[in-house]
Amino acid sequence: xxxxxxxxxxIARLRETRQMSLTQLGQAMGRYLGKPWxxxxxxxxxxxxxxxxxxxxxxIALALDTSIPALFLADxxxxxxxxxxxxxxxxxxxxxxxxxxTPLDGVEELIVALHDIAEVLHRPALARLxxxxxxxxxxxxxxxxxxxxxKATGTSHKPAPRTAQRG
Numbered sequence: 681x682x683x684x685x686x687x688x689x690x691i692a693r694l695r696e697t698r699q700m701s702l703t704q705l706g707q708a709m710g711r712y713l714g715k716p717w718x719x720x721x722x723x724x725x726x727x728x729x730x731x732x733x734x735x736x737x738x739x740i741a742l743a744l745d746t747s748i749p750a751l752f753l754a755d756x757x758x759x760x761x762x763x764x765x766x767x768x769x770x771x772x773x774x775x776x777x778x779x780x781x782t783p784l785d786g787v788e789e790l791i792v793a794l795h796d797i798a799e800v801l802h803r804p805a806l807a808r809l810x811x812x813x814x815x816x817x818x819x820x821x822x823x824x825x826x827x828x829x830x831k832a833t834g835t836s837h838k839p840a841p842r843t844a845q846r847g
Contacts, residue, residue: 681728681754681757681758681759681760682728682759682760683752683759683760683761684728684729684730684731684732685727685728686728686752686753686754686759687725687728687732687737687751687752688725688726688727688728688729689726689728689754689755690750690751690752690753691705691722691725691726691740691744691751693802694744694746694750694751695722695726695744697802698744698745700744701719702719702722702723702726703719703722705717705722705740705743705744706718706719706721706722708743709722709736709739709740709743711739711743712735712738712739712742712743713735713736713739725740737751752771753772753795754768754771754772758771759771
């Protein structure tokens, strides 16, 4: 996969996660670039059909509330650069900032694991389960208050039975 395509995949994923339209992302980038990107320009970027300047990468990261290295993450496989393909491991390694005090044992594995966790958390099925869990929790907390005894007074909050009036 070409590096521009890898960046484009991340831009599309982050934009969709943030529920932004192509136009909204282009307008948000315009605040940092002095002029917005068109819907078509954002679409081309997401398809890997455009190169990026440093200012554009910074604007994309700011507009999507992420970091520049996060834009470069790739799912797997090699990354094709103009001169040579780079392995996925070497590509991920260039995304790390390492100084003399940075321990590198396991850092790459941690980055891969965090990326995998992020992918799982963005699955629609998980979002539905979270919503169902939230509704279940609301019902569970509302049920004792509506039908159970009040622990402070010992009285019941159960609604009074309805009686039929005879005329």
